[in-house]
Amino acid sequence: MSEEQASTEKPSIEKSSAGRIRILCIDDEARILRALRALFREHDVYVTSEPKLAIRWAKEKDIDVIVCDQRMPQMLGVDVLREIKMVHPRAMRILLTGYSDLSAVLASVNESEVFRFINKPWDNDELRKTVLQAAGIARDVPLLAMAPISEKEKDQARQAAGVLVIEDDPDTQNRLREILGGHYQVRFAATAERALQVLEQHETGVVISEAETGAGDWTQLIKLLKKYHPQIPTVVITERANAQVAIDLINEGQVYRMLLKPVRMGTCRLSVESAISHYWQLKNNPQALRRFAVAETKTSVLPSWLSASLLNRIKMIPQRLLGVGRAFTQ
Amino acid sequence: MEWLGFLLFACAAAVAAWLFLRLKRFEAGAVAASDELKKLQASQSQVMHTTKLASLGQMVAGVTHEINTPLGFLRSNAQVVTELIDEHKQVIDKICTALARFAALNPADPKLQAALPGALLKMRSALANDARLSESKELLTDALEGVDQISKLVKNLKGFARVDRDGEDLWNVNEGIDSALIIAHHQMRDRIEVIRHLAAVPLVRVVPSQINQVFLNLITNAAQAMEERGTLTVTSRRNGDMVEVEFTDTGSGIPADVLPKIFDPFFTTKPVGEGTGLGLSIVHKILTAYGGSIAVSSALGHGTSFVVSLPVDFAALKSHGLGQSMSEAGHE
Numbered sequence: 001m002s003e004e005q006a007s008t009e010k011p012s013i014e015k016s017s018a019g020r021i022r023i024l025c026i027d028d029e030a031r032i033l034r035a036l037r038a039l040f041r042e043h044d045v046y047v048t049s050e051p052k053l054a055i056r057w058a059k060e061k062d063i064d065v066i067v068c069d070q071r072m073p074q075m076l077g078v079d080v081l082r083e084i085k086m087v088h089p090r091a092m093r094i095l096l097t098g099y100s101d102l103s104a105v106l107a108s109v110n111e112s113e114v115f116r117f118i119n120k121p122w123d124n125d126e127l128r129k130t131v132l133q134a135a136g137i138a139r140d141v142p143l144l145a146m147a148p149i150s151e152k153e154k155d156q157a158r159q160a161a162g163v164l165v166i167e168d169d170p171d172t173q174n175r176l177r178e179i180l181g182g183h184y185q186v187r188f189a190a191t192a193e194r195a196l197q198v199l200e201q202h203e204t205g206v207v208i209s210e211a212e213t214g215a216g217d218w219t220q221l222i223k224l225l226k227k228y229h230p231q232i233p234t235v236v237i238t239e240r241a242n243a244q245v246a247i248d249l250i251n252e253g254q255v256y257r258m259l260l261k262p263v264r265m266g267t268c269r270l271s272v273e274s275a276i277s278h279y280w281q282l283k284n285n286p287q288a289l290r291r292f293a294v295a296e297t298k299t300s301v302l303p304s305w306l307s308a309s310l311l312n313r314i315k316m317i318p319q320r321l322l323g324v325g326r327a328f329t330q
Numbered sequence: 331m332e333w334l335g336f337l338l339f340a341c342a343a344a345v346a347a348w349l350f351l352r353l354k355r356f357e358a359g360a361v362a363a364s365d366e367l368k369k370l371q372a373s374q375s376q377v378m379h380t381t382k383l384a385s386l387g388q389m390v391a392g393v394t395h396e397i398n399t400p401l402g403f404l405r406s407n408a409q410v411v412t413e414l415i416d417e418h419k420q421v422i423d424k425i426c427t428a429l430a431r432f433a434a435l436n437p438a439d440p441k442l443q444a445a446l447p448g449a450l451l452k453m454r455s456a457l458a459n460d461a462r463l464s465e466s467k468e469l470l471t472d473a474l475e476g477v478d479q480i481s482k483l484v485k486n487l488k489g490f491a492r493v494d495r496d497g498e499d500l501w502n503v504n505e506g507i508d509s510a511l512i513i514a515h516h517q518m519r520d521r522i523e524v525i526r527h528l529a530a531v532p533l534v535r536v537v538p539s540q541i542n543q544v545f546l547n548l549i550t551n552a553a554q555a556m557e558e559r560g561t562l563t564v565t566s567r568r569n570g571d572m573v574e575v576e577f578t579d580t581g582s583g584i585p586a587d588v589l590p591k592i593f594d595p596f597f598t599t600k601p602v603g604e605g606t607g608l609g610l611s612i613v614h615k616i617l618t619a620y621g622g623s624i625a626v627s628s629a630l631g632h633g634t635s636f637v638v639s640l641p642v643d644f645a646a647l648k649s650h651g652l653g654q655s656m657s658e659a660g661h662e
Contacts, residue, residue, distance in 0.1 A: 121398060
């Protein structure tokens with residue numbers, strides 16, 4: 001299909017801040033684009049099936065929210081979103097896809113840093129709500145600097161804040177100690193109870209956690225930590241290829257990076273270094289926290305290990321250790 | 331010369347004995363070979379079965395994507411058109427009210443009455459009483475329900491073939507029972523009543539698509555054993571260190587002389603060409619590979635009951651809080 005423009009008149013930001021938001025939709029299926037334009041008919045919707053054009057438009061039209069398909073013949077959605085992130089980082093990125101393979105999910109976290117991962121067929125009310133929330137954030141919430149923090153700041157961050165590893169497999173524990181030990185204050189926890197103790201006693205800049213292990217499901221803990229303490233980035237390590245669990249971790253846990261086992265030294269170091277910089281930036285710019293807001297969790301059943309007192313302790317981690325005030329939690 | 335004759339005789343006897351032994355060994359070899367062949371056939375069918383499962387996964391993955399995209403715009407469009415109809419209805423209502431007010435305000439003014447031709451008033455009442463919009467909305471509601479039904483089925487198929495996961499997983503057997511029953515629905519329809527007694531059971535560590543296949547197999551057998559009407563009762567429970575799932579049908583039952591053979595490879599009661607006779611032997615093989623088992627009891631003319639057992643995953647039971655949740659989990 002040829003690219004088309006839903007709205008010829010380009011409103012200025014001030015004029016449109018009253019309500020009309022600018023949405024860019026990218027899909028190789030023309031009928032999906034038509035459906036999205038009808039769904040967001042009260043807003044300025046730009047649609048195209050040309051990824052290259054989309055990347056140009058994102059900046060040119062000063063787009064608020066990008067809604068992008070994953071499987072397209074010319075380019076993968078995660079690649080389109082990664083490029084848009086470089087040229088127009090203000091826009092919030094949403095991936096809308098009919099089938100999710102794990103590599104797409106991992107790339108959407110690690111490279112495109114998507115806000116939400118939504119499956120087709122979608123629910124109109126939910127998609128509307130998500131897009132409007134994203135637009136609000138794109139307009140009101142300042143961006144973190146794209147440039148990495150200075151070496152001096154990195155040293156400061158490493159001295160102030162430690163790395164908490166939630167992992168019950170001794171091999172992986174040893175591997176991580178080997179990779180990170182000399183550079184960070186690394187603390188290990190094999191239970192939720194112990195993880196809470198560490199968080200209560202030490203300023204923590206990065207949480208590295210297993211997703212699901214033989215000992216059970218850690219994802220609920222990851223999601224809750226992010227919900228109440230969004231300034232701590234999470235690096236999830238997993239050996240099991242489960243796309244849906246990973247998608248839920250994006251939407252409900254806004255995980256910062258997702259790595260597959262076996263842990264590779266280079267990727268792991270890079271991820272943790274980037275995560276602690278991210279923490280430091282957020283600590284100094286807490287107003288940017290809303291960019292990492294999580295979606296309400298869909299699983300209503302809480303795991304048996306999560307007692308009311310443990311949940312309370314997650315909420316009440318002492319402020320002095322959190323770097324930022326509780327005003328920024330949700 | 332005598333000794334020569336004796337020697338010849340001895341030689342002949344030796345050759346005969348040697349031939350005899352050779353033959354015996356050959357026979358034994360032949361038996362061994364046929365055993366070997368059976369084993370090979372069984373493992374070949376196992377491989378075929380696994381390949382079938384893998385290609386089912388691939389097919390479902392492809393189909394899922396192809397179906398979800400049109401489902402996406404179908405669903406969205408049906409919802410949007412419903413909203414548009416509501417908006418349109420509001421416009422019509424406004425026009426009708428305006429026309430009615432206009433007519434009511436000036437009943438005595440012949441000039442104005444003339445300005446509002448009868449045709450227009452007729453149109454107003456036609457508009458106000460038009461059922462086409464509400465009818466369209468009803469039809470759209472049906473369409474939406476249909477779309478939701480399809481997406482549920484696709485989701486279930488995806489869950490059954492486990493396209494987005496592979497390898498062993500911690501898994502609740504009740505999930506598998508539900509998804510196998512949905513997949514087997516067409517074999518039962520209104521003919522067979524399904525009763526579920528599903529207890530909150532601990533998790534097991536398995537490749538879920540395999541156990542799904544086991545359940546589907548047992549459900550299909552049960553449905554075929556009940557020619558007319560019948561009841562299939564599916565029960566899940568914990569029994570010590572095992573999680574048990576019981577499938578009880580009210581079908582024709584299995585004769586006592588057949589019962590011990592039903593788990594043998596290639597044993598079948600179905601006519602030649604129907605069924606491979608692999609079903610229950612593969613079920614048996616899959617379950618024993620996980621340290622589980624399958625037991626059967628049957629009463630001719632009354633029905634058959636299969637009990638599948640899988641070991642509880644104790645590592646998962648211990649869960650995170652360790653010390654604290656150990657005791658809790660034990661009492662679940």
